[in-house]
Amino acid sequence: MRQFEKSFLQQEALPEAAIESAVEIMRSGRLHRYDATPDNPGPTALLESEFAAYQGSSYCLACASCGYALYVAMLAAGVKPGDVVLCNAFTLAPVPGAINNCGAIPLLVETSSGLTIDLYDLEAKADQADFLLLSHMRGHLADMDQIATICQRYKITLIEDCAHSLGAWWGDQRSGNFGEVSCFSTQSYKHLNSGEGGLLVTDNPELIAKAIILSGSYMLYDRHLAAPDPSEMTRFAKTTPNYSGRMDNLRATVLRAQLPELDTNCARWNQRYAVITEVLAKVPVIELPDRNQQERFVGSSIQFLLPGLTQLQMTAFVSDCASRGIQLKYFGSEEPHGYTSRYDSWEYLGQSYILPATQQRLNCLVDMRISLTFNLDDCRLIAEIISEVATAHG
Numbered sequence: 001m002r003q004f005e006k007s008f009l010q011q012e013a014l015p016e017a018a019i020e021s022a023v024e025i026m027r028s029g030r031l032h033r034y035d036a037t038p039d040n041p042g043p044t045a046l047l048e049s050e051f052a053a054y055q056g057s058s059y060c061l062a063c064a065s066c067g068y069a070l071y072v073a074m075l076a077a078g079v080k081p082g083d084v085v086l087c088n089a090f091t092l093a094p095v096p097g098a099i100n101n102c103g104a105i106p107l108l109v110e111t112s113s114g115l116t117i118d119l120y121d122l123e124a125k126a127d128q129a130d131f132l133l134l135s136h137m138r139g140h141l142a143d144m145d146q147i148a149t150i151c152q153r154y155k156i157t158l159i160e161d162c163a164h165s166l167g168a169w170w171g172d173q174r175s176g177n178f179g180e181v182s183c184f185s186t187q188s189y190k191h192l193n194s195g196e197g198g199l200l201v202t203d204n205p206e207l208i209a210k211a212i213i214l215s216g217s218y219m220l221y222d223r224h225l226a227a228p229d230p231s232e233m234t235r236f237a238k239t240t241p242n243y244s245g246r247m248d249n250l251r252a253t254v255l256r257a258q259l260p261e262l263d264t265n266c267a268r269w270n271q272r273y274a275v276i277t278e279v280l281a282k283v284p285v286i287e288l289p290d291r292n293q294q295e296r297f298v299g300s301s302i303q304f305l306l307p308g309l310t311q312l313q314m315t316a317f318v319s320d321c322a323s324r325g326i327q328l329k330y331f332g333s334e335e336p337h338g339y340t341s342r343y344d345s346w347e348y349l350g351q352s353y354i355l356p357a358t359q360q361r362l363n364c365l366v367d368m369r370i371s372l373t374f375n376l377d378d379c380r381l382i383a384e385i386i387s388e389v390a391t392a393h394g
């Protein structure tokens with residue numbers, strides 16, 4: 001029986017330029033973002049400018065994580081304790097966690113056959129909230145034209161969670177350019193790797209001013225480059241608390257070195273994704289989620305469903321794949337583990353959600369990382385092993 005030997009968790013090494021610049025920063029001792037000089041704004045401020053330019057946004061703030069960036073984004077957008085925030089039911093724990101951190105209440109929305117937020121359920125619940133935290137979970141983009149229409153109709157402020165959609169587009173607009181504010185993750189298993197990190201972008205000067213101060217600017221906000229005039233920030237300096245969560249120069253410098261390679265890497269992920277889907281699409285028991293023509297996603301992971309299998313059979317399928325070296329994550333497990341906590345394990349929210357469509361999809365949904373350390377032959381082998389195991393269980 002064929003076996004896959006490589007690790008699903010192994011990342012590619014960082015580019016040499018990242019390693020060299022990290023060593024340089026460590027030699028300088030200037031790790032704190034505000035340890036800058038008049039002629040050298042430091043890598044964090046430069047990263048913010050470069051990322052804003054990449055994204056086509058006016059402003060950017062680098063944070064300690066995407067979960068933190070989402071928290072600050074919501075506060076700066078006006079989310080208050082007790083507010084209701086609409087959010088996908090199919091997302092990962094940091095998303096409801098960020099809402100909870102604001103003292104707000106997530107109102108979970110059902111999942112479509114494309115694994116995006118269900119637009120009918122969203123519209124049905126839209127009059128109950130002023131905010132939507134839209135998670136482009138695993139890089140699946142909802143119909144952004146319809147999302148924009150619903151948000152306009154119900155006067156909802158859109159916050160995009162682009163942790164999994166950096167480099168993706170909806171039509172001719174980048175994911176992250178639809179919301180009032182959007183957040184990206186640079187945690188190791190995302191599209192840029194600094195171990196941990198988050199990037200917040202917006203075109204709203206008041207929102208970024210508040211976000212910068214919330215992130216802990218120690219009244220040094222005039223050192224930001226991807227920011228409005230300091231007078232804009234002075235307006236909020238005394239009325240906005242410091243919830244320290246800055247990015248440091250070490251992480252920023254390794255991210256700067258990766259940014260020029262981002263689009264090439266997105267294309268490399270898509271090549272691997274195409275090889276895997278070509279094989280899986282031919283397996284009768286496997287269903288691939290719908291993808292809209294407008295969606296130009298980044299295939300850094302793949303999700304598929306086996307709707308004919310019971311939860312018990314799904315568990316056996318995942319375990320048989322594991323015994324042949326294929327690490328799949330199963331979203332239907334009763335108990336959360338790995339990265340797969342699901343809505344019914346967020347007991348701290350104190351709500352019981354009835355989400356039959358989401359439940360049905362998660363019960364037969366598996367998820368697999370696509371590492372750039374896999375070559376195209378690896379991807380073919382992975383898909384063929386999955387196909388063999390699925391066919392045996394089907």
Ligand SMILES: Cc1ncc(COP(=O)(O)O)c(C=O)c1O
Nearest residue numbers: 065066067092094163185187197
């Ligand atoms: C969908 C989603 N949103 C947000 C986050 C938060 O990212 P971070 O780990 O950088 O806080 C994650 C992290 O895995 C995620 O999966």
